Amino acid sequence: MVEGKDLSKRVLVVDDAAFMRMMIKDILSKNGFEVVGEAENGAVAVKLYRELNPDIVTMDITMPEMDGIAAVKAIKEIDSRAKVIMCSAMGQQLMVMEAIQAGARDFIVKPFQQERVVQALEKAIAS
Amino acid sequence: MKDPDHLTNLHLDAFQEIGNIGAGNAATALAQMLQCKITMQVPKVELIPLGGLAGAIGQEEELVSCITTLVDGGAPASVLFLLGAQSTYLLTDLLLGRKPGSTTELDNMGQSALLEIGNILTGSFLNALGEATGIMFKPSVPYLAFDMLASVISSALLEGGYYDEQVLVMRTQMIGSEILIQGHFLLIPYSGTLPVILKAIGLNL
Numbered sequence: 001m002v003e004g005k006d007l008s009k010r011v012l013v014v015d016d017a018a019f020m021r022m023m024i025k026d027i028l029s030k031n032g033f034e035v036v037g038e039a040e041n042g043a044v045a046v047k048l049y050r051e052l053n054p055d056i057v058t059m060d061i062t063m064p065e066m067d068g069i070a071a072v073k074a075i076k077e078i079d080s081r082a083k084v085i086m087c088s089a090m091g092q093q094l095m096v097m098e099a100i101q102a103g104a105r106d107f108i109v110k111p112f113q114q115e116r117v118v119q120a121l122e123k124a125i126a127s
Numbered sequence: 128m129k130d131p132d133h134l135t136n137l138h139l140d141a142f143q144e145i146g147n148i149g150a151g152n153a154a155t156a157l158a159q160m161l162q163c164k165i166t167m168q169v170p171k172v173e174l175i176p177l178g179g180l181a182g183a184i185g186q187e188e189e190l191v192s193c194i195t196t197l198v199d200g201g202a203p204a205s206v207l208f209l210l211g212a213q214s215t216y217l218l219t220d221l222l223l224g225r226k227p228g229s230t231t232e233l234d235n236m237g238q239s240a241l242l243e244i245g246n247i248l249t250g251s252f253l254n255a256l257g258e259a260t261g262i263m264f265k266p267s268v269p270y271l272a273f274d275m276l277a278s279v280i281s282s283a284l285l286e287g288g289y290y291d292e293q294v295l296v297m298r299t300q301m302i303g304s305e306i307l308i309q310g311h312f313l314l315i316p317y318s319g320t321l322p323v324i325l326k327a328i329g330l331n332l
Contacts, residue, residue: 016268017243019222019236062246064268089156089250090266092257109254110247111160
């Protein structure tokens with residue numbers, strides 16, 4: 001784990017399942033990240049991104065109102081340097097490619113290992 | 128378009144193999160989430176009259192939870208993950224880190240945990256199916272019902288698309304080694320979907 005005190009680690013967690021937000025939040029807070037906001041769909045995520053300007057976003061794909069792919073596109077329009085990591089049970093190659101094309105930095109397939117989540121976020125923040 | 132009555136043993140074998148890959152992936156996902164060994168029965172692939180689906184799976188009045196995902200994309204279908212009441216409560220305890228036996232009814236966080244596990248298992252199943260067939264499967268946001276078996280199955284079918292009178296059902300049971308969790312996994316293709324999947328694996332109906 002990179003300790004880097006200068007490294008900002010403010011995270012916005014986006015997932016429609018409260019249970020999954022709780023799990024991600026738990027992993028992140030144990031590993032030196034600060035969860036500054038939680039969103040239950042893509043539309044709320046875009047709104048919170050504007051308000052909170054987080055350093056990184058974890059984004060589910062299948063969500064009501066606005067899905068994760070549409071939300072990544074909208075966030076990239078607000079901030080072209082936004083760092084978004086997709087976090088979805090849908091690991092089909094076509095879906096991963098669609099997310100990367102939309103502007104996501106990485107793709108984590110659920111169920112995930114704690115180390116994989118931390119590693120993906122550290123890497124994206126450092127880049 | 129021919130109906131599923133024309134399916135041969137070769138077709139059923141092919142579906143069984145696809146089901147095997149999909150369910151294997153889903154069982155691995157469940158084992159990873161629960162940190163225990165999960166065994167899986169070889170999936171059964173059967174043609175079942177639509178009206179007799181609940182009776183073919185278990186007792187119609189049995190209390191179950193059912194997580195339904197409608198799947199859009201190249202091969203539309205419904206995916207149902209069914210758990211008996213006791214398995215539902217135990218799974219909720221394990222997912223939320225509660226002492227086994229503490230859940231006796233589903234609260235909001237319990238429902239969310241079950242929905243998410245349904246989402247992950249269906250996702251893992253579809254990921255394998257997508258790899259095997261090259262078809263893109265797009266799942267909807269899943270929903271949870273906790274009611275009698277016959278009732279949850281009829282509502283799930285009503286939510287979905289059009290089915291043939293005889294539906295091809297792929298189902299498997301997952302059983303935890305140290306804990307007793309039994310679940311059924313059902314893939315119910317919509318009318319017209321079977322030929323698409325068969326064509327993708329080089330067979331014709």
